[in-house]
Amino acid sequence: MDVKTARKTAAKTKIHELLAASKTALAHSDIQHMVGGLCDRVTIYRVLDRLAEAGAIHKIVDMDGTVKYAACRMCSAGHHHNHVHFSCQKCHALLCLENVVPSYTLPETYTVLETNFTLSGLCPQCA
Amino acid sequence: MDVKTARKTAAKTKIHELLAASKTALAHSDIQHMVGGLCDRVTIYRVLDRLAEAGAIHKIVDMDGTVKYAACRMCSAGHHHNHVHFSCQKCHALLCLENVVPSYTLPETYTVLETNFTLSGLCPQCA
DNA sequence: TCTAAAATGCAACTCTGTTGCAATAGTGCG
DNA sequence: CGCACTATTGCAACAGAGTTGCATTTTAGA
Ligand SMILES: [Mn+2]
Ligand SMILES: [Mn+2]
Ligand SMILES: [Zn+2]
Ligand SMILES: [Zn+2]
Secondary structure: OOOOOOOOOOOHHHHHHHHHOOOOOEEHHHHHHHHOOOOHHHHHHHHHHHHHHOOEEEEEEEOOOOHHHHHHHHOOOOOOOOOOOEEEEOOOOOOEEOOOOOOOOOOOEEEEEEEEEEEEEOOOOOO | OOOOOOOOOHHHHHHHHHHHHHHOOOOHHHHHHHHOOOOOHHHHHHHHHHHHHHHOOOEOOOOOEEEEEEEEEEEOOOOOOOEEEEEEEEOOOEEOOOOOOOOOOOOOEEEEEEEEEEEEEOOOOOO
């Protein structure tokens, strides 16, 4: 029991809106600038955790280890995040390529639970 | 002109040996424990940079964004690092699967320069 | 052996993320 | 509507990873 019920707050609403409206994944620092003084930076971390937990957004680790977040769009069916992400070395945008899913063959008996496929280079706009 | 010549030092030798002998990729903190008091932590960072620059090791960003290093073994031909890495959620080992290279199809005109394919789950020993 | 510069140690600093706790503010209910 | 419960927030303090500047040490070639 003890099912905690999520509440609607200004920070949560705003952050979710920002991510939903963004074409690229956003880092914590991006969001911090965008929300202005709406809330504390710790709150942003906590809201991001809650949104990810709720399946509204997903966390992405970029090539260099920086963490970004993107709204879930086509993740509805089964909610997997095994699509490819593209990281542009020029404009530094991180994009979800929702319908690119790589195929591979593992020689041994590995159990795959999660994946992180990131390509880095030049996006169509920067090429 | 101005070609700086690399020198052989105790720290560099030791760190390269550690990575060459390890079956799994090592984090900076792992190496720091392993070298004991041989050198400063800043030196470890600098040695790792130099070894990576020289193509003796490669840097790997794990699922959670932590950075690890592995000796280059089968990277000789052309020296690409587009193979898969496997991150075990139980024993926390990060392994290079040198001969697993995923295939994918990009719908648009992206220029791919680097890749990071990491699978996470249970390794054969932990399954 | 002598010397130039590559490499190191140390201190200080930035950036990212976490934790504890008291204060604040949603939500359901009477 | 007004209250009570507790999810959420702000703040301060902290931990970990990585960087930088500079004086000192050490390597390797002449
Ligand atoms: Mn995505
Ligand atoms: Mn590898
Ligand atoms: Zn771009
Ligand atoms: Zn394992």
